Amino acid sequence: MRAWEVSRPGPIDDGPLRLVDRPLPEPGPGEVRVDVRACGVCRTDLHIAEGDLEVHRPQVVPGHEVVGTVSARGPGADRFQLGERVGIAWLASTCGVCRFCRRGEENLCLHATFTGWDRDGGYAEATIVDERFAYRLPDELSDEQAAPLLCAGIIGYRALERASLRPGGRLGLYGFGASAHITGQIARAQGAELYVATRSIDAQRLARDLGAVWVGGAADMPPVPLDAAILFAPVGDLVLPAMAALDRGGVLAVAGIHLTDIPPLVYDAHLFQERELRSVTANTRRDGEELLALAPRLGVHATVQPYPFDRAAEALADLAHDRVTGAAVLHVS
Numbered sequence: 001m002r003a004w005e006v007s008r009p010g011p012i013d014d015g016p017l018r019l020v021d022r023p024l025p026e027p028g029p030g031e032v033r034v035d036v037r038a039c040g041v042c043r044t045d046l047h048i049a050e051g052d053l054e055v056h057r058p059q060v061v062p063g064h065e066v067v068g069t070v071s072a073r074g075p076g077a078d079r080f081q082l083g084e085r086v087g088i089a090w091l092a093s094t095c096g097v098c099r100f101c102r103r104g105e106e107n108l109c110l111h112a113t114f115t116g117w118d119r120d121g122g123y124a125e126a127t128i129v130d131e132r133f134a135y136r137l138p139d140e141l142s143d144e145q146a147a148p149l150l151c152a153g154i155i156g157y158r159a160l161e162r163a164s165l166r167p168g169g170r171l172g173l174y175g176f177g178a179s180a181h182i183t184g185q186i187a188r189a190q191g192a193e194l195y196v197a198t199r200s201i202d203a204q205r206l207a208r209d210l211g212a213v214w215v216g217g218a219a220d221m222p223p224v225p226l227d228a229a230i231l232f233a234p235v236g237d238l239v240l241p242a243m244a245a246l247d248r249g250g251v252l253a254v255a256g257i258h259l260t261d262i263p264p265l266v267y268d269a270h271l272f273q274e275r276e277l278r279s280v281t282a283n284t285r286r287d288g289e290e291l292l293a294l295a296p297r298l299g300v301h302a303t304v305q306p307y308p309f310d311r312a313a314e315a316l317a318d319l320a321h322d323r324v325t326g327a328a329v330l331h332v333s
């Protein structure tokens, strides 16, 4: 099969990815092989390709927003039928026995593994998944619509929970890419008012189209205090304006897995009055199942920029250079 691997992590314009031929992977006990139909392109793939995240598996195949069909089942794997469509997301496995797993916080598992980082992912014609960590996908979602939900949607959904937005509250979104534009639709469908700060002119236009009541530049101050905000851009500098924009008791959730350093906070300007700064770490399978049920019900529609499989490296470069509006999705087969 053909697969893209991270041959040498480094700046995306130096070509860290390589298209290679690999033997078709065989599923082990409890695993299934999935023939990939579509795979979303996430900023985390870019962090892995560029070496912002340490190497967990040399020559890893990135991609953790995978939609495909089950083409082989390993010993004991019986959760899905052959030919059934499934989704594969970021969380690839958890230990099930650590203190976090035992209390239902498997996103914090001490021994978790991740798709496209510890295990080969979906920038390939086929991949392997532990069937317990795959998702059934609602029929009403096309492959192209389902793919971005599998990370951008799920992580955004968890970030929205972590931001503790009150019903009908004012939500700030800093950065407006794949995850933010899905999360914003969910929040708005649930009654929130959206305030979007982003440097990209195309993203600003998309935010207006999706009903944001205010749209500004990356660090601009919204005209009213925000009840909650989510930082999607991987830029630590933006923590300061986002915290300063919060109302008393407001929460800023940082959605990304990687953030550049945060400059010193000034207590009065950024934290006092019970404002809170929270991180978001991966997701539980329950988050994933809730989001996949909720998104079609709320009419969430991802704006998709499609790429053929053999242009995966170009898709990542476009993401790095702000040339993607909405979510980039690879069409694999």
Ligand SMILES: [Zn+2]
Binding pocket: 094, 095, 096, 097, 098, 099, 100, 101, 102, 106, 108, 109, 110, 111, 112
């Ligand atoms: Zn665990």
Ligand SMILES: [Zn+2]
Binding pocket: 042, 043, 044, 045, 064, 090, 151, 152
């Ligand atoms: Zn992701």
